[in-house]
Amino acid sequence: MYTRKRIVIALGGNALGDSLPEQMTAVKSTSKAICDLIEDGHEVVIVHGNGPQVGMINNAMSALSREDENQPNTPLSVCVAMSQGYIGYDLQNAIREELRKRGFLRTPVVTIITQVRVDEKDPAFDNPSKPIGRFLSKEDADFQAKEYGHIMKEDAGRGYRRVVASPKPKEIVELGAIRNLVDSGRVVITCGGGGIPVTLKGDHLSGASAVIDKDFASSLLAKELDADVLIILTAVEKVAINFGKENEQWLSDLTIEEAERYIGEGHFAPGSMLPKVQAAIDFAGSKAGRTAMITLLEKAKDGIMGKTGTRIHK
Numbered sequence: 001m002y003t004r005k006r007i008v009i010a011l012g013g014n015a016l017g018d019s020l021p022e023q024m025t026a027v028k029s030t031s032k033a034i035c036d037l038i039e040d041g042h043e044v045v046i047v048h049g050n051g052p053q054v055g056m057i058n059n060a061m062s063a064l065s066r067e068d069e070n071q072p073n074t075p076l077s078v079c080v081a082m083s084q085g086y087i088g089y090d091l092q093n094a095i096r097e098e099l100r101k102r103g104f105l106r107t108p109v110v111t112i113i114t115q116v117r118v119d120e121k122d123p124a125f126d127n128p129s130k131p132i133g134r135f136l137s138k139e140d141a142d143f144q145a146k147e148y149g150h151i152m153k154e155d156a157g158r159g160y161r162r163v164v165a166s167p168k169p170k171e172i173v174e175l176g177a178i179r180n181l182v183d184s185g186r187v188v189i190t191c192g193g194g195g196i197p198v199t200l201k202g203d204h205l206s207g208a209s210a211v212i213d214k215d216f217a218s219s220l221l222a223k224e225l226d227a228d229v230l231i232i233l234t235a236v237e238k239v240a241i242n243f244g245k246e247n248e249q250w251l252s253d254l255t256i257e258e259a260e261r262y263i264g265e266g267h268f269a270p271g272s273m274l275p276k277v278q279a280a281i282d283f284a285g286s287k288a289g290r291t292a293m294i295t296l297l298e299k300a301k302d303g304i305m306g307k308t309g310t311r312i313h314k
């Protein structure tokens, strides 16, 4: 029997591309994958990444403040807010258009500027780990470190990137509004780029210099909305052990215990696959019947139907 599910979708970098024109094109195919699920009757909530985009925005704003002494440097929290607006704008319009093509003329699509509370004492503030911006050569990375004081790290064999603090998400500030919109049938884009990181100071929400991992924010959101499935869409169809080695093995099904064992054995790269597997464990382990899935963007529907992807469950 067909079962309607509440699905939180976490969209990875390949869903958005690395530049303005690339994003305009990428969101069209991303929207097809999302609308396949809506067409099948599922309730869908969308979270997107922002690593390349927030790096680009931060660079542009920093260049502006170097040129113009009246422009102080733009805090990273504001850059995350800008990335939510810019990505949400393209994504919501692409989904709206795709829905209309499929005859859903009245399904509203909305982007919520979302703040996510973090703990100001989170040790992540002293250990920057979240890659943002473009991949650079070692030479360009060394230049950026020297010229701008950025911390640069090698990212899973793909080149060097700037890293910033990435505290764990504790609370979604706009959760009540998000829940109302989802419950009333809206397609909601929220917690973009992991959410705007804020700390609570009395009644004041103060922007934090960080970028939250969208996989962890998706897991928190999925738990709060009592979703059935968290699906993390990225550039690989399945999770592997011995990834990239001769004895690489793609995994279709993982219990939480198996996933934890593989984490302990170091199979998942920090800053790329590791947070996805950790977020999947966090969601799937939180309540009976909850399943997490990691798969390729284009395979979202097949993943939900159990035909592909890596399924993580109790």
Ligand SMILES: Nc1ncnc2c1ncn2[C@@H]1O[C@H](COP(=O)(O)OP(=O)(O)O)[C@@H](O)[C@H]1O
Residues within 6 Å of the ligand: 011, 012, 013, 014, 049, 156, 233, 234, 235, 236, 238, 239, 240, 241, 242, 243, 267, 268, 269, 271, 272, 273, 274
């Ligand atoms: N064990 C693994 N199994 C599969 N992919 C892995 C593994 N370890 C690292 N990766 C890499 O992680 C990438 C996904 O992380 P990333 O590109 O940071 O995600 P996002 O899609 O959120 O931007 C995959 O495309 C793959 O290159």
Ligand SMILES: NC(=O)OP(=O)(O)O
Residues within 6 Å of the ligand: 011, 012, 013, 048, 049, 050, 051, 052, 131, 193, 194, 211, 212, 213, 214, 215
């Ligand atoms: N904020 C975040 O997790 O972005 P990416 O998915 O692009 O790394």
